[in-house]
Amino acid sequence: MKPTPCPSCQQPMVKKTFERLLHGTVVLDLCFNCQGIWFDEFESVQITPGGTIKLFELLHEHHDDQRTPLRDPLKCPRCSEKLLHGLDVAKHGGKFNYHRCLQKHGRFTTFAQFMIEKGFVRQLNPAEIDELSAKVGIIRCMGCGAPVDIRRDHACGHCRAPITILDPSAVEQALTRYQHAEVRRTTRDVEALGDAIVMREREKSRQKRMQEPENAGIIDAIDLLSAGAEFVWTLIKR
Structure with a gap:
């Protein structure tokens, strides 16, 4: 299988296999250097709840790795066209960013944005950001790794990702939700x-x-x- 070039750094992405809903498997392309995932069309919603937990565990293992800020523009690994920035709302209410191919080849999502989409990461509200800014002036964006001066900005000026934290309670709730969904999926009535x-x-x-x-x-x-x-x-x- 031909390696997929990362939309940002253009290095070969690592292929990981996860169980697909109904039957079969989903092969995802991950770049640990840029901490991003390439989803071919509809792959992000085809992973089983158990597969989502497995992917979260893998991403969390590399959460603190040194990473390269995303380049601009990002290019589709299938057609090399510029990816278009998008914003969507997850089922649990959080907003997440991604970059999609206009030719519908797929989308590129950072590890942090995927965890927001699946409910593992919580966005900070304005009051929490103000409280944090009094203690820490500049933080690293969880979306692209760029510096964010939270005394002035409540979102990353580079990738527009909101300020988020890996909240233990959010992780626990998300894991419980996916574990229950996996039990329901694999248990016969x-x-x-x-x-x-x-x-x-x-x-x-x-x-x-x-x-x-x-x-x-x-x-x-x-x-x-x-x-x-x-x-x-x-x-x-x-």
Whole structure:
């Protein structure tokens, strides 16, 4: 598989595999030098909750790595066209930045912005920023690594990312949410499974009676145990 060049530093990105919703896997391209992720179209919403936790753990391992500020412009690794800056609102309410390809090849997101999107990182409100600015004048942007004078700015002047922190309570809530979602995704509904087995066996009996009209008056006994075992095995093999 051909390496994907980073939209910022143009160095080959590292490919990591994560489980995909429904079936299969998603291969993401990560640049630890720029702390960015390239998502081909729709990949960011195709990762399972368990895969999101795995990706968060990987990003957090490199959270304090020395990184290179993002270049301007950023280029699409598929068509080399300039990426367009975008702003969106996550399901939990936080705003996150990204850079997308106008040809719909995908989007580039920094580690910090991905963690905002998935609810692991909390944005500071104006009062919290004012309180922090009295103690620390300049901080490093979590989005691109550029310096931000929070005595004057409440967002990064380079990539426009908001001031954020890795809040332990936000991390705990996000991990709990994704863990519960993963359990629901991987746990079969016993009642629904039982109903499916009964309906399946009834349909088989009906078709059998239609093929053998001389036995129309005979009631077929449904072996739910063997039928259930066969049905569960079919699900497992998918």
